Amino acid sequence: MAEPLYRMIAEDLRRKIESGELPTAAGGPLPTEAELQKEFGASRNTIREAIKWLITLDLVETRPGQGTFVVEKPVPLVSTLTGDPGGGTTAPYFAEVAASGRRPTDSEPKVEIQHATGAVARALRLDEGAQVVSRHQQRFIDDTPWSLQTTFYPMSLVELGATRLILPTDIAEGAVNYLAEECDRTQVGYRDTISVRPPDQDEAWFFRLPADGRVSVFEIHRVGFDEEGRRMRLTVTVYPADRNRFRIDVGAVPRRPVTAPSG
Amino acid sequence: MAEPLYRMIAEDLRRKIESGELPTAAGGPLPTEAELQKEFGASRNTIREAIKWLITLDLVETRPGQGTFVVEKPVPLVSTLTGDPGGGTTAPYFAEVAASGRRPTDSEPKVEIQHATGAVARALRLDEGAQVVSRHQQRFIDDTPWSLQTTFYPMSLVELGATRLILPTDIAEGAVNYLAEECDRTQVGYRDTISVRPPDQDEAWFFRLPADGRVSVFEIHRVGFDEEGRRMRLTVTVYPADRNRFRIDVGAVPRRPVTAPSG
DNA sequence: CCGTATTTGTTCGTATGTATT
DNA sequence: CAATACATACGAACAAATACG
Numbered sequence: 001m002a003e004p005l006y007r008m009i010a011e012d013l014r015r016k017i018e019s020g021e022l023p024t025a026a027g028g029p030l031p032t033e034a035e036l037q038k039e040f041g042a043s044r045n046t047i048r049e050a051i052k053w054l055i056t057l058d059l060v061e062t063r064p065g066q067g068t069f070v071v072e073k074p075v076p077l078v079s080t081l082t083g084d085p086g087g088g089t090t091a092p093y094f095a096e097v098a099a100s101g102r103r104p105t106d107s108e109p110k111v112e113i114q115h116a117t118g119a120v121a122r123a124l125r126l127d128e129g130a131q132v133v134s135r136h137q138q139r140f141i142d143d144t145p146w147s148l149q150t151t152f153y154p155m156s157l158v159e160l161g162a163t164r165l166i167l168p169t170d171i172a173e174g175a176v177n178y179l180a181e182e183c184d185r186t187q188v189g190y191r192d193t194i195s196v197r198p199p200d201q202d203e204a205w206f207f208r209l210p211a212d213g214r215v216s217v218f219e220i221h222r223v224g225f226d227e228e229g230r231r232m233r234l235t236v237t238v239y240p241a242d243r244n245r246f247r248i249d250v251g252a253v254p255r256r257p258v259t260a261p262s263g
Numbered sequence: 264m265a266e267p268l269y270r271m272i273a274e275d276l277r278r279k280i281e282s283g284e285l286p287t288a289a290g291g292p293l294p295t296e297a298e299l300q301k302e303f304g305a306s307r308n309t310i311r312e313a314i315k316w317l318i319t320l321d322l323v324e325t326r327p328g329q330g331t332f333v334v335e336k337p338v339p340l341v342s343t344l345t346g347d348p349g350g351g352t353t354a355p356y357f358a359e360v361a362a363s364g365r366r367p368t369d370s371e372p373k374v375e376i377q378h379a380t381g382a383v384a385r386a387l388r389l390d391e392g393a394q395v396v397s398r399h400q401q402r403f404i405d406d407t408p409w410s411l412q413t414t415f416y417p418m419s420l421v422e423l424g425a426t427r428l429i430l431p432t433d434i435a436e437g438a439v440n441y442l443a444e445e446c447d448r449t450q451v452g453y454r455d456t457i458s459v460r461p462p463d464q465d466e467a468w469f470f471r472l473p474a475d476g477r478v479s480v481f482e483i484h485r486v487g488f489d490e491e492g493r494r495m496r497l498t499v500t501v502y503p504a505d506r507n508r509f510r511i512d513v514g515a516v517p518r519r520p521v522t523a524p525s526g
Numbered sequence: 527c528c529g530t531a532t533t534t535g536t537t538c539g540t541a542t543g544t545a546t547t
Numbered sequence: 548c549a550a551t552a553c554a555t556a557c558g559a560a561c562a563a564a565t566a567c568g
Contacts, residue, residue: 004536004537005267005533005536005537006536016483028367031297031554032551032552032553033552034551034552042537042538043538044538045536045537045538045539046536046537046538048553048554049536049537051553053475054463056319056475056476056477057461057475057476058461058476062545062553062554063545063546063552063553064545064546064552064553064554065544065545065546065547065551065552065553066545066546066547066551066552066553067551067552067553068552068553076458078456081511081513082511082513083512083513084516085514086514109297131376134353136563144429150354151537175528187514187533188514188515189512189513189514189515189518190512190513190514191510191511191512191513191516192510192511192512192513193341193508193509193510193511194457194509194510194511195339195504195508196459196479196481196504198319198320198321202454205487212319212320212321213319213320214315214477216340216459216479216504217297222534225515225516227515229515229517241458241479242460245456245458246456246457247454247455247456248344248345248454248455248457248511249452249453249454249455250344250345250346250348250450250452250453250454250455251348251349251452251453252348252449252451252490252492253452254488254490254492255454260309264540267554267555268555268556269555269556295532295533296534297532297533303555305555305556306556306557306558307558307559308555308556308557309536309555309556309557310557311535312555312556314534325533325534325535325564325565326532326534327563327564327565328532328533328534328535328564328565329532329533329564329565329566330533330534331533331536332531333536353532360537403544406567460555516563526537
C-alpha cells in the first residue's frame with residue numbers, strides 16, 4: 001500500500017480546496033462526513049482520518065453539530081524587535097498596532113512577589129529562589145486576545161526605591177523610565193531570544209487556540225541591561241504563532257520598505 | 264462525559280512520564296499498545312487515541328514495528344540575527360556554530376534562473392514574472408540537516424557584471440562582498456522578518472520531521488538594502504522550530520551575557 | 527538470507543454521546 | 548423536541564515495519 005487511503009482522500013480534498021473546485025471560498029463548509037463517505041466510497045472512520053490529516057495541516061477545522069470548515073488565516077501583525085535600546089516594550093507596541101489601524105488595549109497588571117525559578121534566575125543572574133517581582137498583563141487587539149506578557153524585576157530594585165513596581169497599577173511613563181528616575185538604573189541595551197513551543201492549557205484557552213497544541217506560540221525573552229551590564233529585568237511575552245510576525249532592522253533600512261497590503 | 268476516556272488515559276501517561284514513574288527516562292519506550300490496553304481496560308483504538316494526543320503534545324513518538332518512545336528534545340542552537348549591517352548570512356553562521364563546538368557544513372549551491380513569484384517579487388520590488396537568480400543550499404551541523412537557504416538576486420545584478428551569481432559554485436569571499444566589488448552595490452542594512460508555519464513535504468523529509476506537520480519551521484526573510492535603499496537580495500532560510508532559537512541584540516549588551524551550558 | 531514473532535499502521539463495521547440548528 | 552453533524556468508544560481484521568533467532 002504505497003499511500004494510505006485516508007491520505008489520498010485528504011490530498012484530493014486539499015487540491016479541491018486550494019483550486020477552488022469546492023465552493024469553500026474561505027471559511028466555507030466542506031461536504032459532511034456522510035456525503036464524503038458516499039463520494040469516496042470509504043468508511044466514515046477513514047473519512048475522519050482524512051479530515052484529521054487536513055486539521056494537522058491547518059487547512060480545515062471541525063465544529064461539532066455544524067460541520068467542517070476551511071480555516072481563515074488571520075492577517076498577521078508585524079512587530080519590530082529592534083527599537084530604542086533604552087525603551088520598554090509597551091510604548092512601541094501600542095504605536096505599532098495603532099499605526100496598522102487597530103486598537104490595542106491591555107489589562108491592569110497582576111503583580112506577585114515570587115521566588116526566581118530556573119529560567120528567571122539564570123536570565124537575571126540571581127540565586128535560585130531569590131525574590132523577584134512579577135508583573136503580568138494580558139493584551140488585546142480590537143478585543144481579541146493577542147499576547148501575554150510577564151516582566152520580572154529583581155527585588156533589589158524595590159529596595160532601591162522603585163516601590164511602585166509592587167503596586168498593581170499601570171506605570172504610565174513606562175517601567176524603564178520609572179526605574180531610571182527612581183533608582184538611577186538606566187537601560188542601555190537589551191537582548192531578545194525567540195523560541196517556539198506548543199501552548200500550555202491556559203495559553204490555549206486565552207488565545208482561543210485548539211486545545212491539542214497544533215498551533216504553537218512564540219515565546220520572546222527580553223533581558224534589559226544597565227550601563228554597567230547588570231540585568232535589570234526579564235520580560236517574557238507569548239504570542240500565538242498563527243497571527244504574528246517579527247521584524248528586525250539592522251543598519252540603514254529605508255523608511256517605508258514594505259508595501260502596504262493593497263485592497 | 265466531562266473528559267473523554269482517551270484524554271484521561273493520556274493525562275495519566277503524561278503524569279507518569281514526567282514524574283519518572285514509568286522507566287522511560289528520555290528516549291525510553293512506553294508499554295506496548297497491548298499492555299496499555301490491559302492496564303487501562305480500554306480498547307486498542309482508545310489507547311491509540313490517547314497516544315495520538317501525547318504525540319500532538321510533542322511528548323512521545325511512535326516507530327512502526329518498534330514501539331512508542333518518549334521524545335528527546337534536541338539542544339537548541341541559538342543564532343544571532345543582529346550583526347554586521349553589510350554582512351552576509353554565511354560567515355556569521357559558520358562562526359557561531361563553530362563557537363558552540365559543532366561542525367557546520369553546507370552543500371554546493373543549486374542555481375536556477377526563475378521568474379519572480381508573488382512574495383519574491385514584492386520583497387525585491389520587481390514586477391511579477393521578472394527574472395531572478397535563485398541560489399539554494401542545504402546546511403548541516405554535525406551531519407544532521409539544519410537549515411535550507413535560498414537567496415534571490417535580481418537578474419539586473421548579473422547584467423551589471425556579477426556573472427558568478429549564476430555559476431553553481433561557492434562564492435568564497437561571500438556574495439555580499441562579491442557584489443560590492445563587481446557591480447559597486449554595497450549592502451548597508453537589512454531587514455529580517457520571522458514567521459512560523461508547518462513544513463511542506465520536502466522540508467519534512469529533509470529535516471526528518473514527522474510528515475504530518477506537527478513540528479513547525481521558522482521562515483526568516485532577509486532583505487538587503489544598498490546605499491540608495493535599493494533591494495539587492497532576498498534570503499529565505501527555513502529552520503526546524505524544535506532545535507533553533509534566535510537572538511537579537513540592541514544597544515549595549517555585555518560581552519558574554521549568557522551562561523555557557525555546564526557539563 | 528529467511529522465516530517468525532512483535533509492534534504499530536490502516537480500514538472496516540457498529541453503537542452511542544454531545545453540540546448545534 | 549427532532550434532525551443533523553461531529554465526537555467518542557468498542558471490536559475485528561489485515562498490512563507493513565522491525566527485531567531476532
